[in-house]
Amino acid sequence: MFQQDQQSLCGSQNTQQVVIDDTTLRDGEQSAGVAFSAEEKIHIARSLVELGVQELELGIPAMGAEECELIRSIVELKLGAKSLVWSRLNEADLTLAASTGVDMVDLSVPSSAQQLKNKIHKSEAWVLDQLVKLIPRALDYGLEVCIGCEDASRADADFLSRIAECAEKYGAKRLRYADTLGILEPFRCYESLKKLRQSSGLELEMHAHDDYGLATANTLAAVKAGASHINTTVNGLGERAGNAPLEECVFALKHLHALDLAIDTTKIPALSAFVQQASGRSVSSNKSVVGAMVFTHESGVHVDGLLKDQHNYQGLDPTELGRSHELVLGKHSGSALLKAAYESLGLRVSDDVTPILLGGLRKFSSSTKRSPTEQDLIRLYQQYSNSELAVG
Incomplete structure (x- = not known):
């Protein structure tokens, strides 16, 4: 057996x-x-x-x-x-x-x-x-x-x-x-x-x-x-x-x-x-299989791997539960996801501005203990890019 x-x-x-x-x-x-x-x-x-x-x-x-x-x-x-x-x-x-x-x-x-x-x-x-x-x-x-x-x-x-x-x-x-x-x-x-x-x-x-x-x-x-x-x-x-x-x-x-x-x-x-x-018994957000955040990714290395091929960091397919991967910005995010987030807002982020925005994002995440909203991202862009919005 x-x-x-x-x-x-x-x-x-x-x-x-x-x-x-x-x-x-x-x-x-x-x-x-x-x-x-x-x-x-x-x-x-x-x-x-x-x-x-x-x-x-x-x-x-x-x-x-x-x-x-x-x-x-x-x-x-x-x-x-x-x-x-x-x-x-x-x-x-x-x-x-x-x-x-x-x-x-x-x-x-x-x-x-x-x-x-x-x-x-x-x-x-x-x-x-x-x-x-x-x-x-x-x-x-x-x-x-x-x-x-x-x-x-x-x-x-x-x-x-x-x-x-x-x-x-x-x-x-x-x-x-x-x-x-x-x-x-x-x-x-x-x-x-x-x-x-x-x-x-x-x-x-x-x-x-x-x-x-x-x-x-x-x-x-x-x-x-x-x-x-x-x-x-x-x-x-x-x-x-x-x-x-x-x-x-x-x-x-x-x-x-x-x-x-x-x-x-x-x-x-x-x-x-x-x-x-x-x-009356809620489960933790990281409870295996059914937790709210078990398919949520922030780490730059993991996000980069998922964007290239989901199998790089997928041990359980969320579609089996009718769910999907969710990529969120935070302290551990990398350049690829940050740029993608700004592109979804119609904002172009140059390579020289990206490290400055990442630094701002990490300070924001450490102080607020949450992911930024769209409005937070715009404010960060205005604060750290030292330029007017470049809307595509």
Whole structure:
């Protein structure tokens, strides 16, 4: 598998099948202070399906009747994506999950010694006994079953294998490997998922958190190890530092692993903007893929290279997002862009005046902390060229 994946990085077609199970509406909404309205949840669900996302984790039925009704209303829209809900490892939660009409339930299983002892105060044997009882019950309800191993990155590997063996024996379809605290790094993630892949016939799903900024990297490592499903959220929304961002995973798998998930990437910016507004969580201007300035260039060396051939400084084509490169003047700009900017205003800049104007531009940018407007450029020209405007 590792050799095949290495080949894909060099551009060969990767035939591995990977499904996005987006959890913006569940784990994304669990961000502190985030609360989507019913209309916002429905809009996000529709938009994700229009993107091409195949699975949606819609919420937590145990939150109450209102949450159950909203989940049910989304299911009844028949959007075309598989629907999941999250459930604790008990009969009451499972019954509520079944009442929503979803396709699959994620039975959450605290799997680390830390959580078994200090969170639920149960033993490993108790967990396995619950799986034996609840998986068949879920199947009787007509639900597919995903076993969500919470805190899997701190769990004993042998216990994870026993969970997977029990889950598969009693009819579960999938095992979710949750890096709940975001403490994995890609090399250990790869080895952990590879071991599970070799010992289990279950679908494997990676659920990564971004506490160390490695959620996307760990998701890619899990796919390399054989994960068939990945959890994502729009903009990386989620508890604490967030989850693996949908937009990053889509583009990284497509261009770095030659694995196209058939997502309409031109629709990502609009969905990103909507989730920012609905969640009250804006992304930074330099946020990968969806940040306002990720295709904005100022450096003279970079601008010169882009003007000659965009591939000189283009690792991600902005047209895939319905965007384009933007060249802006600033402290680090060079002569080529400065002249082009003045030419667009109908002003001729001679070679002897260019260094003087560049000096003025750098002073302006340092003092104002912004790019000049057209009027600013005219004032700079008048101030530093020591000549009247030469309008072409």
